[in-house]
Amino acid sequence: MSTTIAPLAPELWADFEDLFGKQGACYGCWCTHFRLAPAVRRANDKQRNKDHIKARIEAGPPPGLLAFEDGKAVGWMQIGPRADVPEWNNPGRGSAPVDPADTADASVWAISCFFIRVKARGRGISHRLVEGGIEFARQNGARLVEACP
Known part of the structure; x- marks a missing residue:
């Protein structure tokens, strides 16, 4: 099966929404966990999270990549400057930067x-997303791409 990777632009919202489903993936997170302060996350519900990520996608630049197989979105990877996911930078997290200046370095x-x-797992989708993400980052001026399990 052929996989294509595309930046998540506003015209792909319906594909993203279909991939995340009615619940918004991961109990309504809509991939906002690292974008929102803990107090905001606690106050939000899945609809507010969905509205937040939709507004972020519409504002651009693309906050990540979608993987497609046979025209259907099967995977998502959030990738972008560290400043776009401020909670990922918190000291004490495994994802905190070694150099604190990296949090503001675009x-x-x-x-x-x-x-x-679920039905696409075990087929290397995440590997293809990472490969596409490295290229996407290079094309957009990244000198360094970090990841954390």
Whole structure:
């Protein structure tokens, strides 16, 4: 099966929404966990999270990549400058930067989330997303891409 990778631009919202499903993946997170302060996360519900990520996608630049097989979104990887996912930078997290200046450096990027459709797991989708993400980061001025399990 052929996999294509595309930056998540506003015109792909319906594909992203289909991939995440009615619940918004991961109990309504909509890939906002590292974007929102803990107090905001606690106050939010899945609809507010969905609205937040939709507004972020519409504002651009693309906050990540979608993987497609046969025209259907099967995977998502959040990737972009560290500043775009501020909670990923918190001291004490395994994802905290070694150099605190990296949190404001637009050329230091982070891979901070994956979501793969259940039926597409085990086929290397995340590997293809990482490969596409490295190229996407290079094309957009990244000098460094970091990731953390």
